Amino acid sequence: MSNWEARYATRANRMRASEIRELLKLLDQPDIISFAGGIPDPALFPAEAFRKAYERALSDGQAGPALQYSVSEGYAPLREWIAERLNDLGITCGIDNIVITSGSQQALDYLGKLFLSPSDTALVTSPTYLGALQAFNAYEPNYDRLAVDQGNMTPAAYHDAAARSGGRAKFAYINPDFSNPAGETLSLAAREQLLDLAEEMDIPIIEDAAYQGLRYDGDAVPPILALDIARNGDIDATRTIYCGTFSKTLSPGLRLGWVCAAKPVIRKLVLMKQAADLHSPTINQMAMYHAAVDIYDEQIERLRSVYGRRRDNVLAALEKYMPEGVSWTRPEGGMFIWVTLPEDIDGAKLLARSIETERVAFVPGQAFHADGSGTNTIRLSFSLASDEIADTGIARLGRLIRQVMSEAI
């Protein structure tokens, strides 16, 4: 066929492989110490619970439904289980407020599809989750900067900027707990301010709660959706769209997440899912339900203990090995520490050199910025950082950074 590229003259034509993801593909070599991928430690997966869960899903009487088509909104007992958990967090909801998605990544794709026409504006923090930018990019938006703690623009200024770039401001996207990549948690006051802004602008808030369950210390802050319900009295009167996932707690390999929001939003997402992939795998929803009932609390305790220690390891090593002029966040949970280097050090160049000479990997920070800033930042994931790896890896990285700083003088 002569002109595939010309035929792709749609939004999709502008999708390009991220250089970072390409680079990270090279990192499977065994001698590399990697702080790159934001992935769970597979040694912590509750394999035995899933063995039992799939056996049960495929037992006589259940196997037919498990292997058959099912409804687009998702398996009712799983939605019921999720609703109960959310109610414990102050999110007063029923199962009609929940749709099951294939990971929260799919929720972000569908929300982009639902809200964004080309040239509309999405408000995102800087840095923000790279996967959210990739999901939204398919719908050709512009981005404006949400800076809840440092001072947002006024509602009128956001609206004017969106109009100048040819569309409307459609939503604010935020990862409020131990964010990917920054490891920061939005304070209660900042959450209320964000709700004020969204109300004044009359836009929805997309609350990406991927890491919410993984808190290692400090006090929990209520989900934005819970605060929205408290303001408006009823989930169906709220504007916050909460995206959750099992990927960071039980398993990412089953690809199961959910959206909890006002029923009009859920009904739209259900229609969208029906047209896009019919439903998430029936058998996985049944197995996840059995596994969640069986070991969710126990699993969370285990992850908190192991990942909390790994965070401590990496923080201690940073303290020990990083030269003055390098700063980092101290996350209360999640998987990420965000490191700010001296302004003239480029994270991408540092990565290339680090892989070559120190065999240590991380993710350069620029790709997490919709505006291309953040060249002097890097993301460290501590989810795989055992005691030895943390000390050895950060020692090597500190050595390299010292060397780069000395060369710059």
Place this chain on the structure above:
Amino acid sequence: MSNWEARYATRANRMRASEIRELLKLLDQPDIISFAGGIPDPALFPAEAFRKAYERALSDGQAGPALQYSVSEGYAPLREWIAERLNDLGITCGIDNIVITSGSQQALDYLGKLFLSPSDTALVTSPTYLGALQAFNAYEPNYDRLAVDQGNMTPAAYHDAAARSGGRAKFAYINPDFSNPAGETLSLAAREQLLDLAEEMDIPIIEDAAYQGLRYDGDAVPPILALDIARNGDIDATRTIYCGTFSKTLSPGLRLGWVCAAKPVIRKLVLMKQAADLHSPTINQMAMYHAAVDIYDEQIERLRSVYGRRRDNVLAALEKYMPEGVSWTRPEGGMFIWVTLPEDIDGAKLLARSIETERVAFVPGQAFHADGSGTNTIRLSFSLASDEIADTGIARLGRLIRQVMSEAI
């Protein structure tokens, strides 16, 4: 939130629940004889093979990878297995020509996203697969009519019509084997003509091969992609995008299908999948691979025998009970028989009355037509039609149609 609907002012805003699907939801009542859903008989699912397959996927050493994130293109051994099967059909391909999707429905969604900008034109048969129209509709295309056997328009006429409606003709979509809903199979000559048309128009062909493995009699016709490869010498020089699925053979509940096409297309779809849901569930891909290796051929033989008999049952009952003036297709495979009623009988009204008085369900044909025609058609699925159900159900339906015809006189 005050104005959700106004905020949904994107393509997604125009998505509405299909009346048919809503109607079919009412049909779970046990005394209804249903020829409606195009679903496999759950009694025929290879449950034991899947039990073993999940056990194996979750066995020591495999459980970590099965529960972990994985690559967007899909599990390599499964792609290898698919490639071998396709090579047997004359589709000379390697695993880089294959991406795993969450059912072929997801492939149709991604292909709509890849090719269609608002006001572009998709060429589809009339009738065509309702789920394809629903997937494409999210991207706001127009439709023009592909009529391979009855005479297509000229390439120039299609292009002109597309330009007049504000876009470009982007692809031809076809379900060539025992199509859903018509039960018809495109002849070899018609496949070659379609390739001629697509070449002249320089557009891709989307070949939806969902039912291809389910042939009950007659000789197999080569896939369009195989003919395209034969013309052009190499899959990477072809324009046909082949969509396959395990939903009609092993299980729809795992949500696994695939696209086989030229590498530039596959690479775009992989990027799209990475942004949209990262990958299809790892564990299901591993389990499907084990089940396919274990029992695919045996399963196909079993389905051919059972479904072939059910098709015969329904065809015999139609012969026995339908009045003159009613005609139907005689499919060589698949799950569907397409019935044309006298012109003044409306399939939707007939369904409402049939459910009320005869307790027999089917799908009215109009929704399968992008242009709203086909009011006097209905689709019968025979996949659940055991001997008794076929005879009793079609007898009742015949009685009702006779009655409606006599009232019209």
